[in-house]
Amino acid sequence: MPALDAHCSMASRDEVEQLQLERLQATLHRVYKNVEYYRDSFRNCGFYPDDLTSLDTLQKLPTTARDTLVKNYPYGMFAVPLREVIRLQSTSSEVRGPIVVGFTRNDIDHWTELAARSLLSAGVGPDDVVHIYIDYGMFPGALGLHYGAERIGASVIPSSNMPPDTELEMMKNYHTTVLVTTPHKALRLIDFIRLHHVNVKALMLRACLLVGQYWSESVRKRIEENIYTPVFDCYGHSEIVATGIAAECKERNGLHINEDHFIAEVVDPASGKALQPGQAGELMITTLTKEAFPLIRYRTGDITRLNEKPCGCGSCFVRMDKVTSRTDDMxxxxxxxxxxxxxxxxxxxxxxxxxxxxxxxxxxxxxxxxxxxxxxxxxxxxxxxxxxxxxxxxxxxxxxxxxxxxxxxxxxxxxxxxxxxxxxxxxxxxxxxxxxx
Amino acid sequence: MPALDAHCSMASRDEVEQLQLERLQATLHRVYKNVEYYRDSFRNCGFYPDDLTSLDTLQKLPTTARDTLVKNYPYGMFAVPLREVIRLQSTSSEVRGPIVVGFTRNDIDHWTELAARSLLSAGVGPDDVVHIYIDYGMFPGALGLHYGAERIGASVIPSSNMPPDTELEMMKNYHTTVLVTTPHKALRLIDFIRLHHVNVKALMLRACLLVGQYWSESVRKRIEENIYTPVFDCYGHSEIVATGIAAECKERNGLHINEDHFIAEVVDPASGKALQPGQAGELMITTLTKEAFPLIRYRTGDITRLNEKPCGCGSCFVRMDKVTSRTDDMxxxxxxxxxxxxxxxxxxxxxxxxxxxxxxxxxxxxxxxxxxxxxxxxxxxxxxxxxxxxxxxxxxxxxxxxxxxxxxxxxxxxxxxxxxxxxxxxxxxxxxxxxxx
Structure with a gap:
């Protein structure tokens, strides 16, 4: 298990990019060997994994859309045999078709580390009492953050689906210091607090992490004004890892993408062409460490911008803007x-x-x-x-x-x-x- | 991590009892030192942990009732500081008062091993695809079995709270081999199968583990007749570990109590006096390895009988009857x-x-x-x-x-x-x- 820190401990961009290149080479070889769809699509554009000599070459490869995952349901996109998979998670949708995502033991281990990083970025440590107030069944990110908080050694309360009054009572009695929840549940708590004049100062909260939905800065302001606690954003995607692709650091000015595990590109949603840093477009993710369900240039449908400027926190990982809109009409x-x-x-x-x-x-x-x-x-x-x-x-x-x-x-x-x-x-x-x- | 097998690998009763004695001594010293309630109650009956020279001495100690846990809510019964606790789970109840149970990293590790044993007893292995069809939020045993199946290396599907049609569709598409669920959810599935003439033979099920509620042999028969798969029982208690105190072996003739982690006694519910093996009474559990929330002679409220006869499976662990009734009016x-x-x-x-x-x-x-x-x-x-x-x-x-x-x-x-x-x-x-x- 690698040492845990809020960001990967690498010092420079050069090191990050060298690691990305090595991991990308390994990933491309693996999908070429094990996933028929990728083998065919690489061949169709005359690309063979050994051709990859720099990170830029990635832009020559075709993108992967959600439709492809649906077409290959259930196990067609898996790059390992089922017996090496220890977790199966489905993201079903009436309209968009079902998908099942697999994780090997290493995948779960990496996800746990990424979720732990997101919590560490928000200042969570082993002395914290962390309430996971998210429906464990509905949202796979709940389990991800549960594992992450446990790895840090915090005390984890899997409170899942309590009504607001029970949740607040538990937060008071258990001396909760960190609330991990969805924007919607957080707003419902705030609503309850206002309506029933709950004394928030009797709580011991010192951080709140919001996941699972898109939310705006006005939501952050509103929550912070009511629970007197900084609110942090954490980004994930259920087809990749539902939590921990990127997270806000203490600067809370963009989310650092965990570039030792993912390559992020922003493209024009219509043409698929690369955009310059600072231009808003669709986020595409290439996974660098996923064994069971690797994805190459996966179109997330989320609109954001990349920011390569150095951050006050010292991390060299690129930041992305908070996602507040999508390419589809969801x-x-x-x-x-x-x-x-x-x-x-x-x-x-x-x-x-x-x-x-x-x-x-x-x-x-x-x-x-x-x-x-x-x-x-x-x-x-x-x-x-x-x-x-x-x-x-x-x-x-x-x-x-x-x-x-x-x-x-x-x-x-x-x-x-x-x-x-x-x-x-x-x-x-x-x-x-x-x-x- | 110890080697995983369906039962603890110890060969004889002597070895089990020697281990129990050593672990009981350690547990009694720990609770005496760290839990005020136990220190007082031991002193009141003139007992000091060093007095324990044989397992029989345990019978001299007072029993622990649920009321005591409620009185000491939230953290009064904890035997370690909160910072060593990595999981908090509450078993709230309108009528009986709330309780919060804590687990250290070792506790979760042991629970995972016990849940894995229960699954191994039912024949589950690394090649299995295990559907955990239990509400993760409502029932802490879901997470226990999730961890256990993951430790075995099976492919785990945390399906939590799907409607029966979605669940059956997933079971078919994902090639599920093991269904872990509650009796109620299993019966709802059966009902759906009958009503919609679902072809169960198209499924690849080979075992079903039922947890979380009491159920009768007629329920077992009914499920087995409808899904053509052996059904196994697994016993737990939310104040101890919600799954994995005891489980059925392949003989399915009583549940082996994991005696390397628990001492079981059966007493007359009214007088609290010990009963002979074979006599039905209230089950009392003393935990031998729990660090955060150890319990001495805890009255479970569950009615059962102990059976010390050798079992065809070769395990020397005592068996208990399936629990079908309680001392209270629940x-x-x-x-x-x-x-x-x-x-x-x-x-x-x-x-x-x-x-x-x-x-x-x-x-x-x-x-x-x-x-x-x-x-x-x-x-x-x-x-x-x-x-x-x-x-x-x-x-x-x-x-x-x-x-x-x-x-x-x-x-x-x-x-x-x-x-x-x-x-x-x-x-x-x-x-x-x-x-x-």
């Missing part, structure tokens, strides 16, 4: 990922066979704490001429399905044809929230 | 622990100040898969003379609270005073289920 509402295409499918199922696509609009409103979703749906005259009861039943059906399948509570508003205007076809989502998460 | 309904006292408190809160205790009866019916709970409640004339709406609102309130606080879905039936008879005061629970879990 929405985050109340802690849930929501795709307009998913909503469309549910509506189409509820309406039954129809000649044309349903015309609807999603209206998201409220603040981060109490978000509301309204689905305005044009229904044709056949339905409108029907009895009120049938309309109510259609509303109920769509509302129930949205809750059962996506987990979102929505209000359904049926409107007459033409009400939403031609715009509804292109503007599927109207986001009226005070600040996007 | 019920298991739909995977949830339910205490009549808890229900009483919720009813009392809903009714508001009243002169006398509420008269009610809990009727549990149905089969293991679709259990139903009905609460029959006598309401006084003041309420009955009220409008229907007030009655409905009272019903709703009780029903909602039962769901929110306990997690049980119940039907509320309000009846006139005298309807339930004087019996309701003593017979709080009527269990009409086909077979008790």
């Amino acid at each position: 929405l985050f509402v109340g802690g849930v990922n929501l795709f307009p295409a998913q909503v469309e499918r549910i509506i189409a199922d509820a309406i039954g066979p129809a000649a044309s696509r349903p015309v609807f609009q999603l209206v998201v409103a409220g603040s981060e704490v109490s978000e509301s979703v309204e689905v305005a749906l044009e229904v044709n005259e056949a339905i409108f001429s029907d009895r009120l009861r049938a309309l109510r039943s259609l509303e109920d059906k769509i509302r129930d399905e949205l809750f059962d399948i996506i987990g979102v509570t929505a209000k359904i508003r049926l409107v007459e044809p033409g009400t939403l205007g031609q715009q509804a076809e292109s503007v599927r989502v109207v986001d009226k929230r005070e600040a996007n998460l | 019920l298991f309904v739909g995977g949830v622990n339910l205490f009549p006292a808890q229900v009483e408190r919720i009813i009392a809160d809903a009714i508001g100040p009243a002169a006398s205790r509420p008269v009610f009866q809990l009727v549990v019916a149905g089969s293991e898969v679709s259990e139903s709970v009905e609460v029959a409640l006598e309401v006084n004339e003041a309420i009955f003379s009220d409008r229907l709406r007030a009655l409905r609102s009272l019903e709703d309130k009780i029903r909602d609270e039962l769901f929110d606080i306990i997690g049980v879905t119940a039907k509320i039936r309000l009846v006139e005073p005298g309807t339930l008879g004087q019996q309701a005061e003593s017979v709080r629970v009527v269990d009409k289920r086909e077979a008790n879990l």
Whole structure:
């Protein structure tokens, strides 16, 4: 087990890049040998792993999209036999198709180290009492941070899915010093604290790490003002490692990418062409140490910018901006990922066979704490001429399905044809929230 | 890390008992030195750890009840400073008071080994794909078995809380060979399989381990008949280790207690006096290796019998009967622990100040898969003379609270005073289920 420190202990860019080159060579050889998809795609562009002589060569290789992972479900992208895999984690999605990601013992060991680094960056040490207040079942990053905190030697409380009052009671009684949670759960705690005048100063909190969703600086400000504790960001991606690709240091001015395990590129989402440092685009990750599920130039769909300037903390690892938007139309509402295409499918199922696509609009409103979703749906005259009861039943059906399948509570508003205007076809989502998460 | 085998590799009873004596001496010295409660209770009965010269001496020591743990909440029973604790797990309960249990790194290591042993006893090996289909947040044993399966080197799927159709789809696609779950979730899967004519033979299952609840031989038979796979029992207790105190071997005729880590006694629940092997009584556990939260003669509340006869599997570890009942009135309904006292408190809160205790009866019916709970409640004339709406609102309130606080879905039936008879005061629970879990 390597010595634990907040950043990899390498001193210079040269050392980092030499290590990256060696690890990239090993990775490319491994995927060429073991993953049919990569072997074919490398051959198609006339590339053989021995051709790699500098890191720049990576840009000649094709990118990997999520679709490819779905096509090769379940085990087609695995680079080791199943018997060497000790963890299987699935990131299923109604709309985007299921994926299963595997980890060898070394992969889990690396992930644990990366998660530990993220916590160390936030100042967490062996004397801390760390509450992991994330649903262990829903979000694989919970287990990652659990292992990381345990490796540091902190006292870990896997509190998973408690209601806010129980959670706050535990935080007080157990002398919790570090809260690890999602922005949504943190905001719900704050809401409870305000509403019930909880004495936050009786808590012993000294850091908060937010993971699992996108969130804005206004969310950070709001949490910090209410729990008097610095809030740190930690970035991951469920197809790579759900926590620990990058994390904020004590400067909290960008997230240091763990470049001894990942190569980050930012490209133009449309053309796929490389962008200059400082230009915003889609983040692509190449894994350098993953054995079971290595990914070459994987398109994360997350929009960010890279910053190569030296950081006050002394780490030479490149920083990335906090991710607050995506290339696709995925929405985050109340802690849930929501795709307009998913909503469309549910509506189409509820309406039954129809000649044309349903015309609807999603209206998201409220603040981060109490978000509301309204689905305005044009229904044709056949339905409108029907009895009120049938309309109510259609509303109920769509509302129930949205809750059962996506987990979102929505209000359904049926409107007459033409009400939403031609715009509804292109503007599927109207986001009226005070600040996007 | 010791070599992993299904049972501790010791050859004879003599060796086991010598190890137990040494470890018990160390444990008693440790609790005497570090836990005020034990120091006082030992002194009160004139016992000093050096007095222990044989295992029989243990019987002179006072027993430890759950109440004591509640009184010393949160950290009073800890035998190490908090900084040596790497896991905190709480077993909160509305009725019985909260408890927090701590684990050092060695404790987690031992627990992992014990969970691995339970899996090895069921024939699980490094080539297996193990689905952990238990709520990681609700039941700490899920993490225990997760660590155990990972130590064996199996491929672990932390599937936590999927709906049955997703779970079966994953089991098929991922080539799951071992299912680890609760009896309730297993029965829900079976139910789904029957209802949707799922082809179980397309699965690659070869073993099933049930944990987290009590269950009967009829449940075993039913599951085995439907998934064509042997079902194994594994015993734990959330105040000790939630999984891995004892487990069934391939003979499946009693659970071998891991006597290198625990001393088991069976006593008369009323008098606390030792019973002979073969007599049914309350199980008491003394921990031999736990550092953070050692327990001396802890009364588990579980009813069982010890069996010292040699077992066909070759292990010299004593066996205990499958636990199917408890000393208290705790019920298991739909995977949830339910205490009549808890229900009483919720009813009392809903009714508001009243002169006398509420008269009610809990009727549990149905089969293991679709259990139903009905609460029959006598309401006084003041309420009955009220409008229907007030009655409905009272019903709703009780029903909602039962769901929110306990997690049980119940039907509320309000009846006139005298309807339930004087019996309701003593017979709080009527269990009409086909077979008790």
